[in-house]
């Protein structure tokens with residue numbers, strides 16, 4: 103279920119065979135309520151079901167289009183990395199899996215980086231694509247995230263991470279685990295530069311990505327209904343042999359448990375990001391010059 | 403009495419014979435001494451041979467061996483004046499992560515690590531070394547304390563992974579792990595991490611973003627357990643042996659990948675056969691590495707630690 107199969111293919115097909123009676127191409131079924139949605143309506147509604155409000159998964163490329171001012175952005179090149187460092191194979195060789203994902207997506211790996219403006223403020227977005235091997239984090243994602251932070255620091259820009267990941271890239275073994283401290287270093291570098299780092303947690307964000315840069319945002323925003331957690335629900339059920347409570351690991355559950363600052367519907371996401379980035383990047387700009395607010399503890 | 407692993411069957415048989423012969427001992431008369439010595443050297447030879455070419459899956463079993471020295475045994479064996487410290491000051495004291503101050507070879511340190519427990523009761527008490535958020539938050543608190551007083555931090559990593567449970571998720575397991583990694587990376591004191599048994603994924607890295615990462619010869623360190631990897635990629639847990647091979651989780655492979663800085667030798671037949679010797683070997687390695695880190699400034703310790711991790715992944719196998 104990715105952007106390509108959801109959107110590009112139906113659109114191309116719609117153009118190629120202009121038959122009206124091919125519902126598979128023009129219509130999509132909402133995975134939550136099961137209602138049919140006209141593909142064009144879905145796209146216009148930022149891939150949110152107009153019947154039930156379910157937020158469908160979207161690609162990194164779509165994120166750039168919906169978050170940057172007027173969708174205007176430039177892609178930031180991400181560094182090349184060692185391919186298949188462990189010579190990993192299950193019943194498929196890892197390079198073959200990579201090749202398939204690359205052919206399907208036209209991208210090198212699961213994290214894409216772009217720069218532009220949000221609310222007029224320079225911003226770099228590092229977005230994970232769940233469609234590319236489940237948004238899993240290996241060397242390429244780690245390097246892309248470090249490159250995103252480096253670009254943000256060089257441009258004195260805010261960094262926004264949009265996460266969607268099943269966790270670590272198993273096929274890179276321990277080197278995928280090492281991306282947890284490596285991405286954490288990128289966050290530290292943002293702190294040291296005094297620039298905001300904001301995380302938008304989307305469905306699903308689990309495993310090593312959650313347990314590193316996804317949970318280290320200065321501000322943490324989650325999309326409604328997004329599954330966010332460390333361990334996968336099946337692993338938990340198997341371990342504790344109990345049914346999981348309703349709404350467990352959903353964005354709203356994390357908000358209730360103090361793990362995120364807010365749950366923001368996709369339609370309000372850009373506006374919310376613009377507001378917090380402005381507040382953090384231009385703390386003095388909006389304050390009236392004459393009335394400096396007194397320190398909270400009353401000392402001058 | 404040794405507890406034998408499946409692949410140790412030939413060793414078990416020889417040791418069984420050895421035990422019989424010893425029992426016979428006094429009644430056996432002359433010549434038995436020679437026979438005993440003969441058999442003993444056979445056992446040692448077989449142990450040496452077997453342990454020199456353990457497969458990754460066999461190493462996984464050795465790393466999980468119940469008689470392998472755990473945090474508490476290691477601390478008892480090498481830390482003088484150990485003073486345990488408890489609690490995260492927010493929620494609870496997680497028994498899966500232990501910590502405290504004491505001296506290793508005369509040097510005051512903060513020592514933090516996973517405790518798996520060594521029998522059923524203690525394994526339950528320590529939740530098999532699977533920590534909850536409060537465990538990582540305790541670790542963060544203790545690292546902060548060490549940082550303020552200039553104590554080097556020594557961590558002992560031995561966990562199947564962070565606990566996958568409802569309560570752990572509710573209290574922010576992922577956040578706790580991320581913050582623990584962040585706290586370790588930010589320390590201005592030397593940090594030496596030792597993977598003593600099982601280095602299980604995020605639960606391990608939370609205590610292992612160190613200046614020096616050491617690993618026992620037969621320990622394993624991996625992003626996912628061979629069983630879980632097998633069930634995801636091979637659709638069944640019966641391929642754990644293949645998954646263990648593919649994951650390259652041995653100390654020897656990780657040393658080649660530069661993820662591990664030094665491999666600590668274990669006694670013949672593994673740490674569980676001679677815990678005292680294993681602990682001595684570990685203490686030697688910790689002392690040596692702490693000495694090497696002596697005299698570095700706070701900012702240099704932090705910068706070099708950072709570079710060590712940033713440089714990873716430039717070489718494959």
Ligand SMILES: [Zn+2]
Pocket residue numbers: 132133134135136137151152153154155156
């Ligand atoms: Zn719907």
